[in-house]
Amino acid sequence: VPANSPNSERRSGDPAWILGVDIGGTNIVVGAVPFEGADAQGVKSMPTQPERGADSVVARVAEMVNETVAWLEREHGASRDTIAGVGIGSPGPLNRAKGIVINTPNLGWRDFPLRDLVSEAVGFQATLDNDANCATFGEWWMGAGRSYDNLVGMTLGTGIGGGMVLNGELVHGASDSAGEIGHMTVDLTGRKCKCGNYGCLEAYCSGPNIAARAVEGLDIAENSILSELVGGDLEQITAATVYEAAIRNDRYANEVLAETAKILAAGVGNIINVLNPQAIVIFGGVTRAGDHLFVPLRAEIRRRAFRSAADACAILPAALPDTAGVVGAAGVFKKTVFGRV
Amino acid sequence: VPANSPNSERRSGDPAWILGVDIGGTNIVVGAVPFEGADAQGVKSMPTQPERGADSVVARVAEMVNETVAWLEREHGASRDTIAGVGIGSPGPLNRAKGIVINTPNLGWRDFPLRDLVSEAVGFQATLDNDANCATFGEWWMGAGRSYDNLVGMTLGTGIGGGMVLNGELVHGASDSAGEIGHMTVDLTGRKCKCGNYGCLEAYCSGPNIAARAVEGLDIAENSILSELVGGDLEQITAATVYEAAIRNDRYANEVLAETAKILAAGVGNIINVLNPQAIVIFGGVTRAGDHLFVPLRAEIRRRAFRSAADACAILPAALPDTAGVVGAAGVFKKTVFGRV
Numbered sequence: 001v002p003a004n005s006p007n008s009e010r011r012s013g014d015p016a017w018i019l020g021v022d023i024g025g026t027n028i029v030v031g032a033v034p035f036e037g038a039d040a041q042g043v044k045s046m047p048t049q050p051e052r053g054a055d056s057v058v059a060r061v062a063e064m065v066n067e068t069v070a071w072l073e074r075e076h077g078a079s080r081d082t083i084a085g086v087g088i089g090s091p092g093p094l095n096r097a098k099g100i101v102i103n104t105p106n107l108g109w110r111d112f113p114l115r116d117l118v119s120e121a122v123g124f125q126a127t128l129d130n131d132a133n134c135a136t137f138g139e140w141w142m143g144a145g146r147s148y149d150n151l152v153g154m155t156l157g158t159g160i161g162g163g164m165v166l167n168g169e170l171v172h173g174a175s176d177s178a179g180e181i182g183h184m185t186v187d188l189t190g191r192k193c194k195c196g197n198y199g200c201l202e203a204y205c206s207g208p209n210i211a212a213r214a215v216e217g218l219d220i221a222e223n224s225i226l227s228e229l230v231g232g233d234l235e236q237i238t239a240a241t242v243y244e245a246a247i248r249n250d251r252y253a254n255e256v257l258a259e260t261a262k263i264l265a266a267g268v269g270n271i272i273n274v275l276n277p278q279a280i281v282i283f284g285g286v287t288r289a290g291d292h293l294f295v296p297l298r299a300e301i302r303r304r305a306f307r308s309a310a311d312a313c314a315i316l317p318a319a320l321p322d323t324a325g326v327v328g329a330a331g332v333f334k335k336t337v338f339g340r341v
Numbered sequence: 342v343p344a345n346s347p348n349s350e351r352r353s354g355d356p357a358w359i360l361g362v363d364i365g366g367t368n369i370v371v372g373a374v375p376f377e378g379a380d381a382q383g384v385k386s387m388p389t390q391p392e393r394g395a396d397s398v399v400a401r402v403a404e405m406v407n408e409t410v411a412w413l414e415r416e417h418g419a420s421r422d423t424i425a426g427v428g429i430g431s432p433g434p435l436n437r438a439k440g441i442v443i444n445t446p447n448l449g450w451r452d453f454p455l456r457d458l459v460s461e462a463v464g465f466q467a468t469l470d471n472d473a474n475c476a477t478f479g480e481w482w483m484g485a486g487r488s489y490d491n492l493v494g495m496t497l498g499t500g501i502g503g504g505m506v507l508n509g510e511l512v513h514g515a516s517d518s519a520g521e522i523g524h525m526t527v528d529l530t531g532r533k534c535k536c537g538n539y540g541c542l543e544a545y546c547s548g549p550n551i552a553a554r555a556v557e558g559l560d561i562a563e564n565s566i567l568s569e570l571v572g573g574d575l576e577q578i579t580a581a582t583v584y585e586a587a588i589r590n591d592r593y594a595n596e597v598l599a600e601t602a603k604i605l606a607a608g609v610g611n612i613i614n615v616l617n618p619q620a621i622v623i624f625g626g627v628t629r630a631g632d633h634l635f636v637p638l639r640a641e642i643r644r645r646a647f648r649s650a651a652d653a654c655a656i657l658p659a660a661l662p663d664t665a666g667v668v669g670a671a672g673v674f675k676k677t678v679f680g681r682v
Contacts, residue, residue, distance in 0.1 A: 093649060102649075150515055162615075167510045173617020174491055174653040180614040185607040185645060187529045197610070197645050266526040269538070270611065273521040274503075276514020304526060304538050308434060308443075312515040 015084035017072060018333050019065055019124070022131065022325030023057070023090045023114075024048060025106035025158065030064040031323060032072050033330035035084060037142050037341065040326040042071040050107040057107070058114070061088075062121035069122075085125035087333030089134030089325045090114055096176050099128045106158075129332045131155075131325055132179055133170055135318070136163030138328025139281045141341050144319035148278040152271055153318075154181055156286035160202040160267075164275065170332070182206065186266040201267035205260055207239035207285055214242045214256045221252035243289040257289060261296035268297070269304030272313050279314040283324065287317050356425035358413060359674050360406055360465070363472065363666030364398070364431045364455075365389060366447035366499065371405040372664060373413050374671035376425060378483050378682065381667040383412040391448040398448070399455070402429075403462035410463075426466035428674030430475030430666045431455055434518050440469045447499075470673045472496075472666055473520055474511055476659070477504030479669025480622045482682050485660035489619040493612055494659075495522055497627035501543040501608075505616065511673070523547065527607040542608035546601055548580035548626055555583045555597045562593035584630040598630060602637035609638070610645030613654050620655040624665065628658050 015035050022029040028048050031040030044064055048057060065086060072078040091104040099115025101107075119126035129137075136145075136153025145151040145165065153163040160182025164171040171178045182202035183195050190199030191209070203209055215234050218226060226245050230236035245253035268280060286293060294315070302310050318324055331341050356376050363370040369389050372381030385405055389398060406427060413419040432445040440456025442448075460467035470478075477486075477494025486492040486506065494504040501523025505512040512519045523543035524536050531540030532550070544550055556575050559567060567586050571577035586594035609621060627634060635656070643651050659665055672682050 093647075150512075164615075166507055166512050169508045169510075171491075171507050171616065173650070174619040175617060175649050177647060177650045177653075178615065178617035180617075180647060180650070183614045183647065184525070184611040186526050188527055188531070188604065188607055190529070195647070199607075263529065266529055266540075270525040271615070273524045274505075274519065274612070274615070275512065276516060276519035276521075278515040306434075306518060306521060306524065306536070308516050309514070309518045309521070312518075 016078060016082040018084045018330035019068055019086045020134075020326035020328070020330035020333075021061055021065065021086060021088045021118070022134065022329055023061065023088065023107075024131065024325075025050065025091065028057070028061055028064060029323070029326050030061070030068050031326040032068050033327055035334070037331070039142060039320060040323045040330070042068055042075065043323055043326065044068065048107070054107070054109050054112055058117045058121060061118055065118070065122045065124075083124065085127070085333055085337065086118060086122060087134070087329035087331070088115060088118055088126055088128045089131045089329040089332075090128060092130035093175075093177050094128060094130055096128055096172065099126070101128075125337065127333045127336045129170075129172075129329065130163075130176070130179075132161035133163040133172070134328035134332060135283055135324040136165060136179075136281065136328065137170055137331045137335075138320055138324035138326070139318055140165040140328075141331040142320065142327050143324055144281045144316045145279055150275070150277045152181075152275060152277045152280045153283065154268070154271075154280055155283040156205065157207055157284040160206050162271075164277075166275065166277075170335075181267065181271065184267055184270055186263060186270070201263065204263045205267070205286075210239040210242055210256065210260055210286075211237050213259070214253065217256070218252070224252035225250050226253060239285060240288065243292065246289060246292040254292060257292050258296050261293055262300050264293075265297055265300030265304050268301050268315070269310075272301065272305040272309045276309045277313055279316055281316050281318050283318045283321060287321070357423040358419060359425045359671035360409055360427045361667035361669070361671035361674075362402055362406065362427060362429045362459070363475065363670055364402065364429065364448075365472065365666075366391065366432065369398070369402060369405060370664070370667050371402070371409050372667040373409050374668050376675070378672070380483060380661060381664045381671070383409055383416065384664055384667065385409065389448070395448070395450050395453055399458045399462060402459055406459070406463045406465075424465065426468070426674055426678065427459060427463060428475070428670035428672070429456060429459055429467055429469045430472045430670040430673075431469060433471035434516075435469060435471055437468075437470055437513065437517050440467070442469075466678065468674045468677045470511075470670065471504075471517070471520075473502035474504040474513070475669035475673060476624055476665040477506060477520075477622065477669065478511055478672045478676075479661055479665035479667070480659055481506040481669075482672040483661065483668050484665055485622045485657045486620055491616070491618045493522075493616060493618045493621045494624065495609070495612075495621055496624040497546065498548055498625040501547050505618075507616065507618075511676075522608065522612065525608055525611055527604060527611070542604065545604045546608070546627075551580040551583055551597065551601055551627075552578050554600070555594065558597070559593070565593035566591050567594060580626060581629065584633065587630060587633040595633060598633050599637050602634055603641050605634075606638055606641030606645050609642050609656070610651075613642065613646040613650045617650045618654055620657055622657050622659050624659045624662060628662070
């Protein structure tokens with residue numbers, strides 16, 4: 001029995017496991033989370049393949065959940081009735097009470113009753129919350145945010161999202177859409193964002209927009225290796241290309257990252273001034289830029305935010321970068337059904 | 342009397358009253374708030390006169406509290422032991438646990454133990470929270486925000502501040518400085534703010550900055566009555582002058598307000614996208630601009646924020662514009678000492 005594993009023998013009281021499901025645009029991740037809390041075990045990841053349709057995604061989730069149940073039976077001698085249920089994290093916007101995904105451009109779903117379809121397919125009770133909330137809740141429950149009551153999670157990837165645990169509770173807001181950190185205006189008349197607004201944080205600092213800004217300025221950059229890294233095909237430049245060039249001390253790529261840090265600091269500074277969190281946990285590919293981004297980011301945050309609030313706020317990489325969503329989805333299930341974590 | 346701990350004096354049953362004190366840069370307001378909640382009664386307001394020194398302000402607060410106790414005895418036949426204690430709201434930043442005001446430029450205080458000095462002077466237990474939190478809590482407890490679990494208060498005056506009640510609890514943050522809504526960056530390279538940052542919401546939309554922007558553009562404005570309203574002395578133009586001109590259909594003043602609405606909407610939109618509140622309650626002189634500000638503001642918010650979140654959020658004027666701070670200070674006292682409101 002691995003460390004941190006709960007007693008695997010049949011108990012008549014509390015259940016021993018919760019299954020966590022993290023549905024992303026690229027992959028579905030499923031794992032078993034000990035009821036009293038620990039990192040996920042028996043974790044599996046498979047491609048989402050949303051182009052095969054919503055029913056196919058539900059079938060794949062059900063298959064992965066069933067495999068995880070079989071794994072628990074085999075590895076831990078767990079029986080089905082020691083499993084409390086399934087927590088699901090999905091891109092939003094969604095309606096938690098109804099368990100419906102309202103609209104996800106990346107998955108192509110609209111008013112899709114994800115929670116109940118999964119629940120029926122696997123024969124367990126299920127809950128639904130959005131992916132960024134789940135990741136934040138996972139880091140708060142069992143990751144980098146364990147010791148904090150006030151924590152903000154920030155996902156920097158294809159888009160920029162977020163979640164908030166304040167006074168020890170996830171903040172969902174009036175219509176389950178709290179945490180849209182990427183769509184704070186930081187530049188009134190700035191870049192057009194795909195949300196329709198101008199000057200959103202995401203319009204500068206999402207992965208695709210970091211790449212787009214790098215390409216836009218490339219024709220006046222001197223001696224940058226960016227073009228070389230993609231064999232001259234500028235359309236192949238991604239944020240990861242920019243990080244790679246920066247790590248190789250490419251001056252232009254580092255300028256792009258310094259500018260990114262400056263703009264990101266305005267967004268992070270806004271969060272610090274408004275919420276005064278004890279920590280901000282950062283998820284996503286952007287963390288691969290390491291010190292090339294985080295050193296200027298921390299300096300810029302101190303310029304933007306109130307000193308006492310900035311000093312009180314740790315900026316941390318995720319401790320569970322691959323499983324926070326699974327752990328958090330299970331934590332949300334427990335909190336919703338049992339009223340505690 | 343040790344503060345933030347249950348009342349050490351003998352009591353039979355629940356108390357009937359809490360005294361609320363709202364200390365502002367201009368006025369001190371004191372009133373008696375029924376223990377089970379209602380608007381403040383026997384409300385008095387006196388000039389703060391901070392230039393006379395901190396001890397003089399404490400003496401004035403004590404005098405006003407004693408008068409309110411005498412009023413309760415006279416008008417309600419209340420005895421001292423039916424009064425639970427005193428809730429104090431003050432400009433911050435402050436340390437709630439220690440009851441200390443850390444630093445208020447407007448009052449000239451630094452590490453000032455306001456709570457205990459007031460408590461000793463009046464012989465009641467006391468609590469301390471910041472003015473914007475108290476005003477927001479007052480509106481949530483007994484004002485425009487009564488029916489909401491997720492409420493943001495926004496004070497638009499000499500500065501721009503705020504408070505948040507989320508999941509039914511005030512959000513104080515890691516170092517009691519949550520709610521600095523006025524210091525969100527909305528324009529990366531914009532106007533210098535007195536906080537040291539550039540492009541803060543407050544640098545455009547506080548009363549003095551609305552006036553400053555109006556004066557800055559006045560030399561190219563045609564036929565504006567602004568100058569006339571102040572007898573040609575442009576230094577006399579305040580935000581109130583701009584509202585007055587706008588109400589008289591001055592085209593330039595209305596342009597200034599439309600621009601103000603546009604920038605304010607970026608800040609309000611950020612709050613809506615990040616917190617998805619059920620309502621934002623607006624306090625302060627700016628509400629006097631009425632539809633000249635609020636009609637374009639509501640339209641701009643719908644351009645900036647996610648539609649579903651904007652639709653879910655009521656933008657309301659304060660229901661207790663003069664007493665929310667007093668009611669909320671008393672509510673914070675009750676919540677702190679009795680664990681409930």
